[in-house]
Amino acid sequence: MNIQENISLQAFNTFGINKNARFFTVCKSIDDLKDSLSFAAKKNLPVLILGGGSNILLTKDLEALVMKNELKGIHKIKEDKEYVWVEVGAGEIWHDWVMTAIENNWAGIENLSLIPGTVGASPMQNIGAYGVEIKEVFEELKALNRKTLEIEKFDAEACQFGYRESVFKNELKDQYIICSVTFRLRKNPIFKTEYGAIQEILEKNKSQKISIKSISDAVIAIRKSKLPNPKEIGNAGSFFKNPTISNKQYERIRSEYPQIPGYPTEEGIKIPAAWLIEQAGWKGKRFGEIGVHEKQPLVLVNYGKGEGKEVKSLSEKIQKSVLEKFGIQLTPEVNFL
Ligand SMILES: Cc1cc2nc3c(=O)[nH]c(=O)nc-3n(C[C@H](O)[C@H](O)[C@H](O)COP(=O)(O)OP(=O)(O)OC[C@H]3O[C@@H](n4cnc5c(N)ncnc54)[C@H](O)[C@@H]3O)c2cc1C
Incomplete structure (x- = not known):
């Protein structure tokens, strides 16, 4: 465990706000998470779990231990005729995971292409775009209880997903660290193309067969044309x-x-x-x-x-x-x- 002191968080939040963390560490394993929590407890410091920093606004320096979650890994757990279940480490980059799913022909998250951030943060606010929310493909997550240091499992019901909401933003705020998320993806896609802008692009490329890749490409094109790139603004x-x-x-x-x-x-x-x-x-x-x-x-x-x-x-x-x-x-x- 390598704990750094007085680190600027400017590169770690997409708003690009220049505020400091009193302590900062990168966690690549559950043991790293536990060691970091014990360091913070000894110093009586609050803890901030950081993914890609794409849904936070830093209003002050943080007199806290910032723990950047980099728990990696993508593992197929099981499959049947219709579905494949894949467990993904919380520190995986969301868009990279979407691309991996598309390469493997696993359907269900193509409409969520190019959303910034990490897989571990995706259940926090039940991310959604273009007619899809992750609750539709969510099987369960594993999270470290910050008090007991035990790993607990949460199914969709326990997560209490709502529109940009989950139990982790409400009753269980600051009590768990999400370590992995298991998704249930389809082998035979059901395309979600109701959004006008997606339809327009697919219509333009009508000679091509609709696929999860073509939907992802359409979503990426729409997002690039509409939303500012945090690397620029x-x-x-x-x-x-x-x-x-x-x-x-x-x-x-x-x-x-x-x-x-x-x-x-x-x-x-x-x-x-x-x-x-x-x-x-x-x-x-x-x-x-x-x-x-x-x-x-x-x-x-x-x-x-x-x-x-x-x-x-x-x-x-x-x-x-x-x-x-x-x-x-x-x-x-x-x-x-
Ligand atoms: C250009 C742009 C476009 C966006 N478009 C969309 C969109 O279409 N749909 C959408 O839903 N969102 C969108 N977002 C918001 C953002 O991408 C998502 O909320 C994303 O899931 C945040 O991930 P993150 O890893 O950056 O989280 P962070 O910003 O690092 O963290 C967000 C919150 O989750 C907590 N957290 C993070 N990881 C964990 C963990 N492993 N365990 C426990 N708590 C954790 C943090 O403490 C913090 O409270 C967009 C953001 C940007 C910048």
């Missing part, structure tokens, strides 16, 4: 969740704003947060080193030397103005530290 993807409101509230807002988009769900009507933020006048606004992205208003950006607390304060102003204009409370998707 610091960001953490969607800053807020898309809110769901009641039918009654939706109709009330629609009487004033007839063009408001809305998608019926079991809980009510889901509204694109990007539309609300744009209507409130924030799209493309820049304030010194931070701002709201010019193409995608749901993405807050750091142009280089921005501070996390400036981004936080901007997010609060956006929340306030959307609340005042539409009576809708936006909830951040990003984890503030």
